[in-house]
Amino acid sequence: MTEKTIQEQSIEELYAEASEHKVNVGEVKIHAKRMAGKFRNIKWLASSVWLVFFLGPYLRYGDRQAVLFDIPNRQFHIFGITILPQDLWMLSFILLFFAILLAVVTALAGRVYCGYFCFQTIWTDIFTWIEEKLEGAPAKRRKLEKEKLGLGKIVVKIKKFSLWILISIITGLSFVAWFTDAYDLWQNLFSLQASTVAYFTILLFTAGTFVLAGFLREQTCFWLCPYARIQAVMVDTTSIVPSYDVPRGEKRGRLVKGKDIPEGQGDCIDCGQCVAVCPTGVDIRGGQQEGCITCGLCIDACDAVMEKINKPKGLVRYASWDGIMGKKELPLFKRPRVWLYSAILMVSVIMVIAGLSTMQPLELKILHARQPLFVMQSDGTVQNRYTLKILNKLTHDFPVKISVDGSKFNGLTIIGAEKEVMTHHGTVTAVTIFVKVPNKNLTEKSQPIHFIIKGKTKDGQEYTSKRESMFIGPNK
Ligand code: SF4
Ligand code: SF4
Structure with a gap:
């Protein structure tokens, strides 16, 4: 069998090749x-x-x-x-x-x-x-x-x-x-x-x-x-897929050497080239099928055949079934399905972008001790216990300094945050600290309090993270 291109093959060779392919279907x-x-x-x-x-x-x-x-x-x-x-x-x-x-x-x-x-x-x-x-x-x-x-x-x-x-x-x-x-x-x-x-x-x-x-x-x-x-279930008659132009191609029939396509016969000369090139062995003339991977290779083959027999290309082409059958097609922006899909796509993109843009290399979470909520000290101060969970997302360990924004708490002292804390990369480091405020300086039973961690890596890069929690005292 020949290895010539479709253009170089004679019509007889094309038919012989198609028959040989058919035998092996x-x-x-x-x-x-x-x-x-x-x-x-x-x-x-x-x-x-x-x-x-x-x-x-x-x-x-x-x-x-x-x-x-x-x-x-x-x-x-x-x-x-x-x-x-x-x-x-x-x-x-x-x-x-x-x-x-x-x-x-x-x-x-x-x-x-x-x-x-x-x-x-x-x-x-x-x-x-x-x-x-x-x-x-x-x-x-x-x-x-x-x-x-x-x-x-x-x-x-x-x-x-x-x-x-x-x-x-x-x-x-x-x-x-x-x-x-x-x-x-x-x-x-x-x-x-x-x-x-x-x-x-x-x-x-x-x-x-x-x-x-x-x-x-x-x-x-x-x-x-x-x-x-x-x-x-996703493809319908408006989907644009490789399609055989049935009205133009049918009734298909073989081309006799030296003669034109007879009157009443369609443009498909039944040469089988569209099937011969198909990687999944589909005959696109039977309509969209499960095996069709929409690679378009049958379009190349049929276009080459049409060129050879002096017919316009596009007997097999990317088109919707509605388009092939001459029905009016809705433009993309008028299709509800396109709007629905686009909206879901947009939401997921926004969520991912928002997630990525708010991601920090250093994350802080504060857990306020519940049992007890506060402890009255003999020196007249109110003490709250907190567990700080520091997540280091960098590739190396580095030390951080813990502090509390005490501007709203006169006489605030922290116990447990005197030294820098080494945070380990890729993991959560937990630190327990105590915050004490003189009871006389508290104006409310519960007040917001802000914890800050600051760290500097060896290469001089500074990272900060801030979190709000509550400072709880006796009824006022
Ligand atoms: S588009 Fe590809 S898979 Fe589908 S029929 Fe044509 S050649 Fe075969
Ligand atoms: S390649 Fe074109 S002309 Fe040949 S059988 Fe396929 S559709 Fe018909």
């Missing part, structure tokens, strides 16, 4: 034809965002990895921001944001995430690209599969599996590098000093990538991916 492994085109280029471009996954862990910020999910120490570092378990409420808004984003994108443009960004489809794409380079076009690959195991076949399989395993190992390694210092990880791996968890995770990801992208491929999209199952 239902094959366990789909061998999709690869061709150049607009959506193929977009797919490569979109896939390149995954370079961040491989290169991101090597980016430094200050003295540490710019983005580090430090699970053993229960800290996430994102550039200068440290997120501790106390801040994980933000995670729910981040998850909400991505869940709604996925819903809104699916409602508007189908499984566009699957077609252009999903790791499963991208890794599969890279694996099949390697396969094609080593084993040839789909017809050659099918032939090779049926051949008995000989030296030639063994060599080509070894080459292919070696490259697949190499990519799988790099994938596993890159994943782990987000959770531990990437440079240390390499060092520890080569000196066999990395943790068992690291070795196990790399092994797991290597095996997972190798099997999922190399063997299961589109079957993962069909049978394992939960998103494929729920997308049907």
Whole structure:
């Protein structure tokens, strides 16, 4: 079978290729034809965002990895921001944001995430690209599969599996590098000093990538991916997805060599190229289907065919079903669903921004002792007991000085805060202090009192945190 482009192939060759592909429909492994085109280029471009996954862990910020999910120490570092378990409420808004984003994108443009960004489809794409380079076009690959195991076949399989395993190992390694210092990880791996968890995770990801992208491929999209199952409820007749222009294409029929499309026949010449290039083996002419990952590759194929037979492009194109059937479509801003999704997206973004902007490297919480609320001292003072909980979100320990704003309390004294307190990074340091105020100076039974902590790191950076509590005395 030929490896020519659609433009170079004759109509007979296209039909022969389609028949050969049809015979193999239902094959366990789909061998999709690869061709150049607009959506193929977009797919490569979109896939390149995954370079961040491989290169991101090597980016430094200050003295540490710019983005580090430090699970053993229960800290996430994102550039200068440290997120501790106390801040994980933000995670729910981040998850909400991505869940709604996925819903809104699916409602508007189908499984566009699957077609252009999903790791499963991208890794599969890279694996099949390697396969094609080593084993040839789909017809050659099918032939090779049926051949008995000989030296030639063994060599080509070894080459292919070696490259697949190499990519799988790099994938596993890159994943782990987000959770531990990437440079240390390499060092520890080569000196066999990395943790068992690291070795196990790399092994797991290597095996997972190798099997999922190399063997299961589109079957993962069909049978394992939960998103494929729920997308049907999100897509409707207004969603813009790769669609076959039924009124224009039907009634489809084969093109006879040297003749034009006969009167009454649609523009679809039933060449099967849209099916041959589909990575999931879908025939888009049957309408939107569960297997369609909206990658647009069938559009490239059909456009090439239309160009070849001098017909306008776009027989298969990104369009809504309403648009294809000539119905009036509501503009985006008039669709209630778009407004609802946008509002939820906006709320989650605002919450995350608010959370990040109010996060402080030093946090203070005050617990006022309840039993007893106050103690009358023999010297005529009223004593309250407080436990200060100081959370140090920096990467190092540093001392802080505790003080109380005593401007409203004449004669206030503090016991337990004479010396600086060493706060330990990534954890809460608890300090108990006593505050005494002469009873005669108290004007109310309960008055607000402010606690302040101030600290200075070795590099001269100053941090302050202030909290209000209550000072309680006898009835007045
Ligand atoms: S039908 Fe078209 S858009 Fe859908 S998966 Fe196949 S090639 Fe991609
Ligand atoms: S839709 Fe286009 S690519 Fe598909 S069979 Fe018809 S003419 Fe060929």
